Every structure is written in structure tokens, then in C-alpha cells.
Amino acid sequence: MALIEYRDALNQAFAEEIERDPNVVLIGEEVAQYDGAYKVTRGLWKKYGDKRVMDTPISEAAFIGMGVGASMLGLRPVIELMFWSFATVAYDQIINNAGQIRYMSGGLINCPIVIRGPANGGTNVGATHSHTPENWLGAIPGLKVVSAATPYDAKGLMKAAIRDNDPVMFMENTLLYGNRGEVPEEEYIIPLGVADLKREGSDVSLIAHGRAVLTALKAAEILASEHNIQADVLDLRSIRPLDEEAILKTVRKTHRAVLVDENKPFCGVSAQISATIMEQAFDDLDAPVARVCSLDAPAIYSPAVEPLQLPTPERVIEKVLKLA
């Protein structure tokens, strides 16, 4: 297997789907001639041209709405937000048009678009650029939300998202784009709604998505080597649809759950997971569900402090040790 960067895994997914389906088109700011603000789409415009890879003005509401309109006629736009944080200026198009048009038309219309881009804090760009909106969007029936932690998952999930006939919100991460991981040469797809057990243990379940999965894995290593605690690390991969069975399975095995989540705690994804465990696996728990989220304030700029606002392995370990 080739060892490639997260950004290139996504790039391969785009190239393969562009070649497979003439209706797939990449749209966004700087995605074509500039090769992508984070080089995720590099080389694609040169190879596939203006028709398949399209630069837009800085008009998120119009180009997302344009993608939604085009999808109604059968196109499959893959739309980049340079930062998911910029979705705030296109919320009407995402929530009301992409998210509700199938329902309000009584199922006459579907909207096969992907909206994608980085959704993370931790890069010292201030609160306006550091939102993690998977919980905002996961709260909207009609939208699907995906979050990839590894290059392998990024490629497989992106291909599933592009082929999906519903609007998929795909959360990437600028801190992960340069990470390398094994990606097979042969084609593969990772279905939405299927979580992945990234590490097996028996004492506690660490449940996470996106970069928090890597935080949980690091914590799990230290818990094993220094505290003789073996953790399951479950990567949700998909927020909606959600693999509840996998969540319940790991909780029923370890009887303890620590949810690691770069969302803020109030109505974060982990709040929903916590409710799910309480509602469906209360009797299996030996301790209350615990959470490690981003500290509940706007994202701070200070490079020295911002890393501590996000979940860290240390905070995860501390929480696990309290449960033990």
C-alpha cells in the first residue's frame, strides 16, 4: 500500500470520481488555477479543465446555491468551502435549500451534492475561522455529516459521499492534510454510517471523530503503557447517519465511556452520543459517561494557549483515571 497524505487521498477520490461520472464537478474558491488553498485539489484543473474544476468568486451563498440548483438537474457538484467556518454566510442555501428541498417537495427532488472543507480549530486563526460545525449541521434532518480522521478514511468516505444521492457535509481538517497513511491502490468505498474501531481494549471506550480520534489514540497508548488500562478507540467517521450499534457494542464491552470531541460541549456531537448511551445502555455502565470537549468559549488566537483549548491526550487520561 502506498503511504500518502490525507490531502492526496482526497485528491485521488476526486480524480477517480471525475473520471467515473461526467456529472461530477469541483466548485469553489481557488480550487482550480491556484490548486486549492490547501492543495487538496492540486493538479486537477490542469488535468480535467475548466468544465470539471471551476474557480468561483468569494460568494459562498451563490456558489453553494448554484450547486444545489445544478444538482436538481442531475449534476453532482463537490463544493469546497475554504474553511467550513465560512458556511455561516451560506447557511440559507445549506440548511433550507440543500437540506429541506427533498422534504418540502414530498420526495420529488433530491440533492446529490457534497460540501467539503476544513472544520477545525488549532491553527491560531481566531474564532471566525475555527468553527467545528458538524454538530450544527448534524442537527438538521435532511443533511448527512461525515468526518474523516485518516487518509484511508478520507478517500473511502469521500467516494461514498460523492456517489450518495443526498447532501453530504464533509468535514476535513487542516491539521490532518499533511498526515500520511496507507491507502490501497485498488478502489474501495467506505459507506456512511459505519464507525471504525481504531484500537481494541477492554477497560474503557474512547469515542471520537475527526482529529479527536488521533488524540484518543495517543491517550490510549499512554493509558496502556503507564496505567495498564486498555482502551477501545471508536472512530465514528459519520455523524449522521450514526453507527449507534458500534457505540453500544463498545460500551457494553468496557462499561465505561469517555467521549472525546473537538466540538464545544453544549449540544456538541458528544452530547448526542452521551444521550444515546444513557437511553440505550444505562444498565451496562459502571460509571457516568464522561466527556472531553473543546473548552467552552470562542476559539482563542494565542498560539501558546489554543492547543490547550482543544482536547489533549492529557485531559483524556485525566478523565479516564477519574472513572477507574
Add this chain to the structure above:
Amino acid sequence: MPKTEVRSTDYANAPINENLSTEERVKLLREMMRIRRFEQVALKFYNAGKMGGFLHLYIGQESIAVGTVSLMGDNDHVITAYRDHGHALAVGMGMNECMAELYGKATGCSKGKGGSMHYFAPDKNYWGGHGIVAGQTPLGLGLAYGIKYKGLKGAALCFLGDGAVNQGVVYESLNMASLFDLPVIYVIENNKYSMGTSLERSSVVDKCLAQRAEAFKVDWALANGEDVYEVRAVTQQALERAYEKSRPTVIEFQTYRYYGHSVADAKHKGGYRKEEEIERYKKQHDPIVIFKNRLLAEKAITEEQFEAIEAEIKAEADESARFAEESPYPTVESIYDDVYFEVDRQTEAGRTGRFFFNN
């Protein structure tokens, strides 16, 4: 407000109109009458408590939907805002499905899930029916983009009100339409009031609203919407520009709504507009009366034929209310249908993971 030009051209002689058969002319009148009668019946039963939510009536503006839609070919598409009954009937949707939607019935065009503001008929190239002011304008851009992407000769007609032109996304869309040479026609139906706020109180106007298109090098036209011939003639020029040059157009039709912003708008009469003004429009500018008189003068129709059409349409509208009344409501279980394509179709992608989170 600066005075707008009033042109005196007789659009009956425009090429797109002069070759209309008698039948086609009568059909234009008939379609306008259908919209009006449908909405009159809807209003009656709205007031009788049969419907929920809002009811935004199109009465007074019928010539615009009918005139523009009458020019549509197979590759032309329509999208509009929440005052959408007129466009829906004009594209050929049935009164039954439209009335049943107002009643919130399962037989409604959107299975009772959309309501008055959200009619759809993709099989008739009609893409809604959108509730958020100007939210449909980039979707119209996307329809045009889709037409061009597929290499088809067609246009997207995207309707918006005079209130919508003060939303930012309209200008994002106009910029992109011009930049990318997209065949979209933005049709501003200027009925002079955005809810209770007059044009003078909401908008900076030089010649007219459509003139704002100049900033984007987009061709524009200002026309009198009360004359269905004029509506057709002006729209035809925009369609040709879309077909031949793949260029956008903004058209502003001056028009008037007889009822409030919605039926719930109690202040429209004697509040933000004078009763005399409403009466003046009804008497002097009614698109149906104007076109009926024209057809009488052209001897395309007789008074008896007109009355016969009126009776037919009344029966059709009454029947739609009966159909709606007798139709079943959607079931509570059906709330979960039509949310996700993959779940509805029970595809492989619709079977992995949980989609709905009830406890």
C-alpha cells in the same frame, strides 16, 4: 421616486404574439382566469379555517406567470419564491394537487409537506416554490449552470419580488451569471410593496430596480406587467439572448397585488396603501380585464365564450376544493419519508447507520 418610462408600443404586433392562433390567445386568458379563480376559492376556504400557515395570493399579477411560462420550451426551467400558485398552475400543475397541498393533504403536490409556499413539479421543469426571500436566486443560477453544463439550449426563469432585490445573494448571483455567461433570466415582479414597506421606503431607485443589472454588464428591461402581450414580447428577447448568447437578463415587470402580502396582512388596505390605490389598479390595470377586452376587440372571443370559460374554471376550482376536503391527511409515520433519498429507496447507503434520532 423618479418616474419610470411608460411605453406605448402595441406588443400585439410583436413577432412572438402576432402569429398566435385564436386558440392560443384564448388559452392565455383562460390560464390567467384559472389562477385567479383557484386563489379565490383557496381564500374562501383559508378563511373558513381549512388551511394553516400563510397564503400569499398572486391575484393581480397573473399576466406575468402566464405570459412568461407560455414561452417555455423543453429545456427551459422555472423557479420562484413563496407567491408561487400562479407559476405552478401556469406550468400545468393541476388544481387538485395544488388545493390539496394547501389543505395539508397527502394528495397534495408535496404530500402535504410543503404547503402554500412550497409547490414543486420537476416533471414540468418547475423547481418551487421557495419560502426564504431571494433564497431561490442562486438555485436559478444553478439551473442555468446545469443547462449549460449539459450542452442544452435553454434558460432558467427565476422569479423574485421587489423586496428580494435588497438581499445580497441576488448580486452574488448576478455577478456569477455574467462572469460565467449563464442563461438565467431574473424576473422581478415589482408589486411595489415588500410586505408593508413601499418601494420608496425600502430601495434606492434610479430608473428602476432592474437597472441595477448594469453594474454586472447584464442586459435588463423594464416593462408593464399588466399586458400579457408585453410580458411575452419582452421575455422572448431575454430567452433569445439566453439561447443564442448564453447571457443573463434582468426583467422588471410593474405589477400589483390586490390582496395583502399574505392573507394575514391586515394592514394592506387603508394601512400602508390607500384603498383608492387598490381600486384604481383593479379598475384600470387588471391584467385579465385588459386582455379580455383585447380579445373581444380582436374578435378572438365573445362575451358568451368568456362566460362559458368562467363557468368551466369555477367548476374546476370548486372540484379541487372538494377533492382536497375528501383527501386523507398524511400519516404521522410519513413524517420520516422524503427526508433522505437513500433511506426512501432502501438502497445500500440507506441501510447503514441511524438516520433519525427519536427516543
